Amino acid sequence: MSDTMRPETLDQLRDAVAWAVAEETPLEIVARGTKRTLGRTMQTDHTLDTSAFSGISLYEADELVMSAGPGTTLAEIESALAEQNQQLAFEPGDWGPLLGQPAGMGSIAGTFACNIAGPRRLKAGAARDHILGFKGVSGRGESYKSGSRVVKNVTGYDLPKLFCSAYGTLTVASELTFKVLPAPEKTYTVLVLGLDDEAAARAMALAMTSPHEVSAAAHLPSGIAAGSGVSYVREAGAGVTAIRVEGPGPSVEHRCRALRALLAGFGQVEELHTHNSLRFWRELADVVPFAARPDLQIWRISVAPLSGPAVAAALPDAAYYFDWAGGLVWLGLPPAPDAHADAVRAAVAATGGGHATLIRASADVRAAVPVFQPQHAALAALSRRVKEAFDPRGVLNPGRLYPGA
Amino acid sequence: MQMPEPDKAMLARRAEIVAALRDIVPGEGVIDAPEEMKAYESDGLTAYRTLPMIVVLPSTTAQVAAVLRYCHENKVKVVPRGAGTSLSGGALPLADGVLLGLGKFNRVLEIDYENRCAVVQPGVTNLGITNAVQDRGFYYAPDPSSQIACTIGGNVAENSGGVHCLKYGLTTNNVLGVEMVLIDGTILHIGGKHLDAEGYDLLGIIIGSEGLLGVVTEVTVRILQKPAVARAVLLGFPTSESAGNCVGAIIGAGIIPGGMEMMDRPAIHAAEDFVHAGYPRDVEALLIVELDGPAVEVDHLIERVAAIAADNGAVYNRVSQNEAERLNFWAGRKAAFPAVGRISPDYFCMDGTIPRRRLPEVLTRMTELSQQYGLGVANVFHAGDGNLHPLILYDANKPGELRKAEDFGADILRLCVEVGGVLTGEHGVGVEKRDLMPAMFTEIDLAQQQRLKCAFDPDGLLNPGKVFPQLHRCAELGRMHIHRGQVPFPDLPRF
Numbered sequence: 001m002s003d004t005m006r007p008e009t010l011d012q013l014r015d016a017v018a019w020a021v022a023e024e025t026p027l028e029i030v031a032r033g034t035k036r037t038l039g040r041t042m043q044t045d046h047t048l049d050t051s052a053f054s055g056i057s058l059y060e061a062d063e064l065v066m067s068a069g070p071g072t073t074l075a076e077i078e079s080a081l082a083e084q085n086q087q088l089a090f091e092p093g094d095w096g097p098l099l100g101q102p103a104g105m106g107s108i109a110g111t112f113a114c115n116i117a118g119p120r121r122l123k124a125g126a127a128r129d130h131i132l133g134f135k136g137v138s139g140r141g142e143s144y145k146s147g148s149r150v151v152k153n154v155t156g157y158d159l160p161k162l163f164c165s166a167y168g169t170l171t172v173a174s175e176l177t178f179k180v181l182p183a184p185e186k187t188y189t190v191l192v193l194g195l196d197d198e199a200a201a202r203a204m205a206l207a208m209t210s211p212h213e214v215s216a217a218a219h220l221p222s223g224i225a226a227g228s229g230v231s232y233v234r235e236a237g238a239g240v241t242a243i244r245v246e247g248p249g250p251s252v253e254h255r256c257r258a259l260r261a262l263l264a265g266f267g268q269v270e271e272l273h274t275h276n277s278l279r280f281w282r283e284l285a286d287v288v289p290f291a292a293r294p295d296l297q298i299w300r301i302s303v304a305p306l307s308g309p310a311v312a313a314a315l316p317d318a319a320y321y322f323d324w325a326g327g328l329v330w331l332g333l334p335p336a337p338d339a340h341a342d343a344v345r346a347a348v349a350a351t352g353g354g355h356a357t358l359i360r361a362s363a364d365v366r367a368a369v370p371v372f373q374p375q376h377a378a379l380a381a382l383s384r385r386v387k388e389a390f391d392p393r394g395v396l397n398p399g400r401l402y403p404g405a
Numbered sequence: 406m407q408m409p410e411p412d413k414a415m416l417a418r419r420a421e422i423v424a425a426l427r428d429i430v431p432g433e434g435v436i437d438a439p440e441e442m443k444a445y446e447s448d449g450l451t452a453y454r455t456l457p458m459i460v461v462l463p464s465t466t467a468q469v470a471a472v473l474r475y476c477h478e479n480k481v482k483v484v485p486r487g488a489g490t491s492l493s494g495g496a497l498p499l500a501d502g503v504l505l506g507l508g509k510f511n512r513v514l515e516i517d518y519e520n521r522c523a524v525v526q527p528g529v530t531n532l533g534i535t536n537a538v539q540d541r542g543f544y545y546a547p548d549p550s551s552q553i554a555c556t557i558g559g560n561v562a563e564n565s566g567g568v569h570c571l572k573y574g575l576t577t578n579n580v581l582g583v584e585m586v587l588i589d590g591t592i593l594h595i596g597g598k599h600l601d602a603e604g605y606d607l608l609g610i611i612i613g614s615e616g617l618l619g620v621v622t623e624v625t626v627r628i629l630q631k632p633a634v635a636r637a638v639l640l641g642f643p644t645s646e647s648a649g650n651c652v653g654a655i656i657g658a659g660i661i662p663g664g665m666e667m668m669d670r671p672a673i674h675a676a677e678d679f680v681h682a683g684y685p686r687d688v689e690a691l692l693i694v695e696l697d698g699p700a701v702e703v704d705h706l707i708e709r710v711a712a713i714a715a716d717n718g719a720v721y722n723r724v725s726q727n728e729a730e731r732l733n734f735w736a737g738r739k740a741a742f743p744a745v746g747r748i749s750p751d752y753f754c755m756d757g758t759i760p761r762r763r764l765p766e767v768l769t770r771m772t773e774l775s776q777q778y779g780l781g782v783a784n785v786f787h788a789g790d791g792n793l794h795p796l797i798l799y800d801a802n803k804p805g806e807l808r809k810a811e812d813f814g815a816d817i818l819r820l821c822v823e824v825g826g827v828l829t830g831e832h833g834v835g836v837e838k839r840d841l842m843p844a845m846f847t848e849i850d851l852a853q854q855q856r857l858k859c860a861f862d863p864d865g866l867l868n869p870g871k872v873f874p875q876l877h878r879c880a881e882l883g884r885m886h887i888h889r890g891q892v893p894f895p896d897l898p899r900f
């Protein structure tokens with residue numbers, strides 16, 4: 001049984017946390033609640049719902065800055081930005097359907113707290129690279145702030161970065177301030193058809209090391225490509241390697257031609273124009289290939305770009321595709337009580353470094369299996385001390401990341 | 406600026422500490438002769454000087470770990486140092502502390518072109534990274550004006566930027582991983598060749614931590630392919646207001662230039678006198694806007710920028726016709742600090758950031774302050790991101806002028822905070838802005854930052870006296886005042 005508190009003012013928010021501290025009773029922190037199943041399974045008697053802190057409080061397009069309450073939906077933010085031809089450059093996806101939730105409900109707080117980033121991560125950075133500041137309440141029940149509204153700021157530690165990756169375990173935000181950027185005029189995608197994973201990784205590396213400012217590179221093995229809503233991809237009948245360029249029209253057309261020429265030696269080359277490109281990359285940001293496969297347990301793996309194929313090859317039962325030029329492996333496996341965690345992490349370790357996160361599995365599996373990459377002892381100890389620095393009584397989402405954090 | 410009183414008991418143990426450090430770092434790696442230590446007595450904030458108790462120059466991570474472990478066990482303070490170009494006194498030594506120089510960590514360890522990263526030691530210079538990868542057309546994007554001298558370790562500690570960071574990001578957006586040694590000698594590996602380290606984003610807080618959390622002994626950076634073409638345009642304006650409006654209009658049109666710098670009249674004149682970059686002398690504000698990318702894109706955007714500038718009242722417009730001319734446009738801007746150094750015996754470089762649209766108002770108030778203090782000021786400005794570098798001109802040999810210059814600087818930074826900006830955009834707090842921190846943060850804000858410091862360095866031995874205006878013991882910071890039963894049961898909507 002979980003009892004929900006829904007504060008409407010910063011004072012109420014602070015009182016709610018201070019009360020939990022005094023009672024030593026842990027809180028589950030939610031904004032819109034679409035990512036509740038992301039992370040280790042927690043035991044909490046009370047829910048702290050921040051959805052009342054909702055709405056855009058500042059948007060200055062020519063200053064490239066926006067502030068919003070934690071409960072503001074990503075959909076609302078994206079539509080306000082679209083009116084000014086702007087966007088969140090880190091291309092956060094809507095993970096609602098992936099996690100069995102409705103689409104369009106994900107919040108801005110969840111997006112930052114879980115450091116979500118889509119295909120443009122490899123050029124523009126993740127949520128962490130776009131947050132500028134926050135206001136909120138620490139696990140000590142004190143309201144405080146960090147960061148600011150300007151892009152260039154080194155005044156004190158960069159606590160906003162720590163907020164992005166904390167999954168709500170350090171601070172409950174009451175307001176977030178972040179950087180916004182112009183949306184590109186045109187988006188084209190060069191498709192190379194029929195490559196195996198290794199050849200695709202080489203093709204993507206070649207594109208990425210060209211001067212053509214590639215803003216995304218992904219490879220879909222044929223089975224995954226066949227599920228795309230974009231006909232050029234769906235009907236390819238083969239693996240599809242996709243390289244994206246964005247910008248002013250003449251530049252995009254030029255770079256698209258140059259990349260087609262550069263990659264022609266790898267296989268048959270096609271292109272997607274803006275409309276199709278937007279649809280295709282949205283599918284990847286939203287992880288549609290696995291939202292459509294509720295039967296699988298889902299892993300998200302980050303490794304060096306050229307190491308992606310080796311991870312997939314080590315797991316023969318997996319369905320998978322690559323983003324971030326091979327460095328991000330989305331992987332689905334038939335359900336198992338241990339979610340194949342040892343095999344997945346052994347595959348990552350064999351590449352020499354990286355991490356694997358169990359994104360979707362049942363509550364009992366997420367209670368039993370380390371959802372986040374286990375850390376070396378020294379790093380784990382430091383992480384626990386960081387948690388204690390913000391939340392000494394363990395009242396904010398305790399245990400969501402690691403035991404004790 | 407007050408530094409903590411040197412600890413006499415510690416100074417009395419100097420010989421013993423020197424001997425212990427020599428056991429760890431043999432040969433010339435430990436320096437204790439005052440004349441040899443003089444080279445380390447200050448950094449780029451030259452108004453402040455202190456001889457360290459001892460200088461140690463390790464050359465391996467194991468030595469760094471052993472030095473730190475020894476210092477931790479013996480409660481000896483440690484100040485890490487790269488090239489000593491910090492403008493905020495971050496590397497200012499402590500009279501009762503060890504200065505840990507990383508100059509011997511000067512090797513590029515690995516270049517991995519296909520994964521687009523390089524692994525380097527912290528003492529490699531910023532430009533040294535680009536030099537190591539440029540034969541394959543790559544470069545390391547953040548480019549502080551001090552890039553010939555400053556080290557990547559110092560860049561990590563300060564989260565340094567450069568004129569291209571509007572488009573390509575700061576150090577924090579271009580570092581993938583570090584090896585770092587904690588004060589107790591623990592060696593940590595955070596991140597690597599992959600993106601987004603697992604767990605808490607410790608990399609995010611280590612970058613910009615000004616040497617207070619640990620000593621960085623290895624850095625993995627992203628390297629990028631150089632854009633095919635870069636062209637710059639010089640735009641002159643009759644008022645700083647029209648120049649500021651032009652910057653807003655360029656960004657409003659969806660154009661993010663590779664670089665966008667502004668200089669005011671005194672800075673234009675100083676730079677022009679020094680390097681003869683061909684800047685117009687009869688304008689109040691000069692913009693350098695650089696576009697980079699494929700030639701078709703650059704040509705297209707240069708035209709659009711020129712049109713926007715004309716709409717905003719530009720009276721001067723010159724596009725670089727070749728690479729030499731482009732570099733010449735930049736030469737004036739990049740030499741702005743030394744140029745100002747020629748017209749004034751001393752200068753202070755300030756580093757506030759403001760919301761861009763507040764620029765005209767801030768410049769007006771700065772002119773008033775300049776008259777009030779009787780000290781000149783020249784402005785260079787990373788216009789795209791609102792990072793202002795007022796250079797305050799003074800003469801340290803005139804009694805009271807240093808103090809006056811510091812007060813003037815403090816007023817400027819308070820003004821930046823007042824209009825919604827911050828105390829420092831890229832140079833760090835160090836000792837210079839330490840006592841101004843309460844202008845931006847409450848006691849609770851600062852205590853929370855210091856608790857994070859406690860998680861890394863519970864005895865406060867790493868670079869004490871920097872960043873935080875007051876030193877608190879970690880035990881005191883950790884205390885919680887809980888009034889069980891007295892906290893009002895929150896009167897909240899529940900369901």
Ligand SMILES: Cc1cc2nc3c(=O)[nH]c(=O)nc-3n(C[C@H](O)[C@H](O)[C@@H](O)COP(=O)(O)OP(=O)(O)OC[C@H]3O[C@@H](n4cnc5c(N)ncnc54)[C@H](O)[C@@H]3O)c2cc1C
Nearest residue numbers: 185186187188189232249253270271272273274275276277
């Ligand atoms: C012959 C033909 C070929 C097409 N090829 C592709 C393709 O390879 N990939 C894809 O995603 N869509 C293709 N389309 C579909 C078409 O580009 C989109 O449906 C159209 O709506 C473009 O809008 P946009 O905003 O997506 O593209 P924008 O980014 O605005 O690009 C428009 C570009 O599409 C191309 N285009 C549009 N119509 C034609 C045409 N009649 N003949 C040749 N080129 C055209 C031109 O290069 C034009 O510059 C093609 C259409 C036609 C009739």
Ligand SMILES: Cc1cc2nc3c(=O)[nH]c(=O)nc-3n(C[C@H](O)[C@H](O)[C@H](O)COP(=O)(O)OP(=O)(O)OC[C@H]3O[C@@H](n4cnc5c(N)ncnc54)[C@H](O)[C@@H]3O)c2cc1C
Nearest residue numbers: 487488489490491495549550556558559560562566616621
């Ligand atoms: C002429 C001039 C122009 C400049 N232009 C710019 C500019 O455009 N942009 C900009 O951002 N800065 C600029 N700076 C400031 C300065 O160059 C940067 O802050 C630079 O990053 C400092 O590097 P450094 O190696 O000199 O570090 P140092 O000055 O030696 O040290 C700086 C800080 O880093 C810490 N530190 C150094 N190495 C390590 C390590 N390995 N591990 C942990 N901590 C460490 C020190 O303790 C200190 O706190 C300029 C300085 C000058 C003199």
